[in-house]
Amino acid sequence: xxxxxVRQISKKFENHQAVDNVSFEAVSGRIFGxxxxxxxxxxxxxxxxxxxxxxxxxxxxxxxxxxxxxTQSLVGYMPEERGLxxxxxxxxxxxxxxxLKGLSHKDAVAAxxxxxxxxxxYEWKDKMISELSKGMSQKIQFIATIAHDPGxxxxxxxxxxxxxxxxxxLKNIIIELKDNGKTIFFSxxxxxxxEQMCDDICLFNRGKAILNGELRxxxxxxxxxxxxxxFHGDGSFLDAIPNIRINNKASNHAEIRxxxxxTHRDVLEAAMAAVDITRFELVEPSxxxxxxxxxxxxxxxxxxKAALGAK
Amino acid sequence: MNWSKISLIIQREYMTRxxxxxFIITTLLMPVxxxxxxxxxxxxxxxxxxxxxxxxxxxxxxxQVLLPRLVESTQDLYMMAPDGLSEDSLIQLVLSGNINxxxxxxxxxxxxxxxxxxxxxxxxxxIRFSTDxxxxxxxxxxxxxxSKAEVSEAVQNIIKNRATVxxxxxxxxxxxxxxxxxxxxxxxxxxxxxxxxxxVYGSIVMRGVIEEKTSRIVEVITSSxxxxxxxxxxxxxxxxxxxxxxxxxxxxxxxxxxxxxPLITGGSSTADPQMAQAMEVAQNEGFGMPVISAKVWIxxxxxxxxxxxxxSSLFAAVGSAVESETDTQQLSLPITIPIIIAIILMxxxxxxxxxxxxxxxxxxxxxxxxxxxxxxxxxxxxxWQIGLSYVLMTVTFLACIVLAGKIxxxxxxxYGKKAGFKELFKWIRYS
Numbered sequence: 001x002x003x004x005x006v007r008q009i010s011k012k013f014e015n016h017q018a019v020d021n022v023s024f025e026a027v028s029g030r031i032f033g034x035x036x037x038x039x040x041x042x043x044x045x046x047x048x049x050x051x052x053x054x055x056x057x058x059x060x061x062x063x064x065x066x067x068x069x070x071t072q073s074l075v076g077y078m079p080e081e082r083g084l085x086x087x088x089x090x091x092x093x094x095x096x097x098x099x100l101k102g103l104s105h106k107d108a109v110a111a112x113x114x115x116x117x118x119x120x121x122y123e124w125k126d127k128m129i130s131e132l133s134k135g136m137s138q139k140i141q142f143i144a145t146i147a148h149d150p151g152x153x154x155x156x157x158x159x160x161x162x163x164x165x166x167x168x169x170l171k172n173i174i175i176e177l178k179d180n181g182k183t184i185f186f187s188x189x190x191x192x193x194x195e196q197m198c199d200d201i202c203l204f205n206r207g208k209a210i211l212n213g214e215l216r217x218x219x220x221x222x223x224x225x226x227x228x229x230x231f232h233g234d235g236s237f238l239d240a241i242p243n244i245r246i247n248n249k250a251s252n253h254a255e256i257r258x259x260x261x262x263t264h265r266d267v268l269e270a271a272m273a274a275v276d277i278t279r280f281e282l283v284e285p286s287x288x289x290x291x292x293x294x295x296x297x298x299x300x301x302x303x304x305k306a307a308l309g310a311k
Numbered sequence: 312m313n314w315s316k317i318s319l320i321i322q323r324e325y326m327t328r329x330x331x332x333x334f335i336i337t338t339l340l341m342p343v344x345x346x347x348x349x350x351x352x353x354x355x356x357x358x359x360x361x362x363x364x365x366x367x368x369x370x371x372x373x374x375q376v377l378l379p380r381l382v383e384s385t386q387d388l389y390m391m392a393p394d395g396l397s398e399d400s401l402i403q404l405v406l407s408g409n410i411n412x413x414x415x416x417x418x419x420x421x422x423x424x425x426x427x428x429x430x431x432x433x434x435x436x437x438i439r440f441s442t443d444x445x446x447x448x449x450x451x452x453x454x455x456x457x458s459k460a461e462v463s464e465a466v467q468n469i470i471k472n473r474a475t476v477x478x479x480x481x482x483x484x485x486x487x488x489x490x491x492x493x494x495x496x497x498x499x500x501x502x503x504x505x506x507x508x509x510x511v512y513g514s515i516v517m518r519g520v521i522e523e524k525t526s527r528i529v530e531v532i533t534s535s536x537x538x539x540x541x542x543x544x545x546x547x548x549x550x551x552x553x554x555x556x557x558x559x560x561x562x563x564x565x566x567x568x569x570x571x572x573p574l575i576t577g578g579s580s581t582a583d584p585q586m587a588q589a590m591e592v593a594q595n596e597g598f599g600m601p602v603i604s605a606k607v608w609i610x611x612x613x614x615x616x617x618x619x620x621x622x623s624s625l626f627a628a629v630g631s632a633v634e635s636e637t638d639t640q641q642l643s644l645p646i647t648i649p650i651i652i653a654i655i656l657m658x659x660x661x662x663x664x665x666x667x668x669x670x671x672x673x674x675x676x677x678x679x680x681x682x683x684x685x686x687x688x689x690x691x692x693x694x695w696q697i698g699l700s701y702v703l704m705t706v707t708f709l710a711c712i713v714l715a716g717k718i719x720x721x722x723x724x725x726y727g728k729k730a731g732f733k734e735l736f737k738w739i740r741y742s
Contacts, residue, residue, distance in 0.1 A: 014737070051534070052530065052533045052534060052538075052724065053724070069313060069536075069537065072534060072535055072536075073535070075534070079527065079534075081530060082527060083523075083526045083527025083528035083531060084528055084531075085327075085522075085526065085528055086522075086526055087327070088327060096323055097532075097535070099319055100319055100320075100532065100535035100536060101535050102316075102535075141531075
């Protein structure tokens with residue numbers, strides 16, 4: 001069953017087509033990843049799902065109901081730009097935000113207490129947000145998102161601004177929420193996070209959904225046409241091999257996409273002649289690679305190339 | 312519209328503001344301030360008129376008629392100088408502090424207007440003392456001249472007695488509601504309070520919106536409620552804060568005029584003739600507290616609220632379009648201009664409250680809050696005019712909040728750039 005159905009939505013701001021005829025489905029109880037470089041239209045799409053912006057055309061259903069004030073309480077949303085009232089106490093603030101989602105005062109008190117205790121934050125309840133550290137207020141923000149126990153959780157760039165430890169913590173919580181039957185929908189511009197967590201993906205570029213479906217299926221359809229190579233020695237030999245694309249090149253590692261006419265054998269031979277190979281593996285392409293080959297390397301602008309680490 | 316959510320927003324806006332120290336202090340200090348403003352002139356009058364220092368002025372009166380007239384005006388002050396004292400010895404007496412001053416009066420002072428009278432004093436008693444002497448001497452000479460002018464007693468009386476005119480507004484119960492001068496000041500003061508409050512509360516709303524925008528909480532909130540509901544809740548919540556503050560002020564003023572002023576003036580004013588006089592002086596100088604009718608209070612608080620509603624949503628729209636308070640200048644200009652026009656017209660409207668300028672301008676919705684308050688304090692404005700002003704303000708308010716809502720809805724999610732008027736018009740046209 002689809003918890004979120006996005007059907008042919010478009011949204012235009014002045015002269016800029018932010019979202020262009022996009023459709024996808026986020027299935028109940030799974031983790032859905034919305035990917036794409038900055039400015040691809042992810043946040044605009046998420047805001048439309050949350051009834052903050054309205055599509056110019058097309059429709060969005062949440063749990064089968066057209067998006068509107070009624071569907072807002074079914075969703076917990078954590079925006080990319082986190083925000084809380086700085087001059088308000090943690091407890092009062094949580095109560096306020098939870099009650100805005102439609103819970104009664106009593107239920108809101110219970111929910112706030114439960115989650116504050118769960119995050120070892122109960123003793124902060126009388127502190128102002130401005131007195132908390134960034135990590136602490138992130139936790140409060142997270143509680144505000146999930147405490148009304150919505151079936152659907154939407155996180156816009158949840159990992160941005162988190163240190164590795166908190167990133168890992170958040171990842172575990174998201175997976176735990178999924179195990180509890182929640183539908184998770186999140187956006188990111190960092191492809192490697194998606195590979196580890198998502199069941200389904202939708203790849204955005206310049207307002208268009210260019211790939212859409214189950215992550216594993218998508219990767220399989222691209223075939224095993226990528227070489228992972230670990231080596232000791234001078235990696236410059238790679239530049240001489242024709243018809244390949246090198247992603248993620250480091251001093252002793254390279255991810256090489258084989259293009260037409262070049263086989264993994266050609267790469268192996270060239271490498272054997274030049275360096276000591278410690279690992280050679282033929283794998284499915286990374287999402288980075290999938291994104292680049294779908295968009296076409298010539299269609300990437302400089303910023304996108306930098307963001308994706310493509311050469 | 313989800314009113315249960317709007318009421319949550321109203322509660323938050325209200326509670327977070329009335330609990331602040333700044334609110335409590337300004338709310339409680341205002342009545343104290345009024346008390347000081349009203350009480351000090353009265354007390355001053357009291358302490359000035361109880362200056363009963365014994366003073367003495369020697370008068371060398373060659374006419375024999377002026378001195379009795381002086382003594383008639385102020386007893387125990389003017390004394391006939393002992394015979395044969397030279398001016399030098401009079402000076403010595405003043406300098407040694409035995410007397411406070413002296414003057415020479417002769418017949419020429421009565422007959423010749425060009426001859427000036429010199430009163431020399433040691434400077435005690437200040438301006439009030441010298442003013443008293445001046446008016447006593449003037450009166451004495453004036454009366455002497457009239458009596459010498461060989462006109463009939465009837466004419467003399469006509470010349471002496473100026474008609475006394477007291478313009479007093481009738482209160483509803485037929486009693487006196489205070490004289491026109493005091494009412495003028497009252498109208499001025501009340502209208503001015505509204506003028507200031509429109510700015511103060513308008514910018515409270517504006518700052519609230521900017522705070523929500525810059526702290527980015529607005530996106531969290533709008534995932535639960537419509538932007539319009541958030542704006543409406545904020546406008547109403549802050550409005551209640553204003554009503555609370557005005558309520559406390561009005562209550563405080565009523566208590567002060569009814570309880571505390573009689574206390575400082577020493578109970579019933581008739582029991583203390585000196586105090587009664589002081590009150591009268593204060594009243595004449597425009598400091599008296601006229602009786603403010605319930606109608607004036609009601610119109611005052613309603614005009615604050617309607618005016619606030621009218622302007623606050625526009626201030627909210629401005630707040631939504633900027634990144635920080637320093638950027639608001641340009642955009643808030645069109646909102647502040649009408650308030651300023653109102654304050655410029657106010658003196659005219661207050662002094663001739665029934666002129667067509669006053670009637671028309673006080674019906675213009677953006678000017679009504681200030682100008683109608685001024686008029687109502689001074690005269691009995693016909694009910695249809697007051698009623699019409701509320702109808703017009705309500706219609707304008709609805710138009711404003713719809714317009715502001717459209718700007719607000721787009722503005723609060725526009726991060727990182729400050730919008731100009733051009734953008735604002737574009738946002739209004741967005742679906």
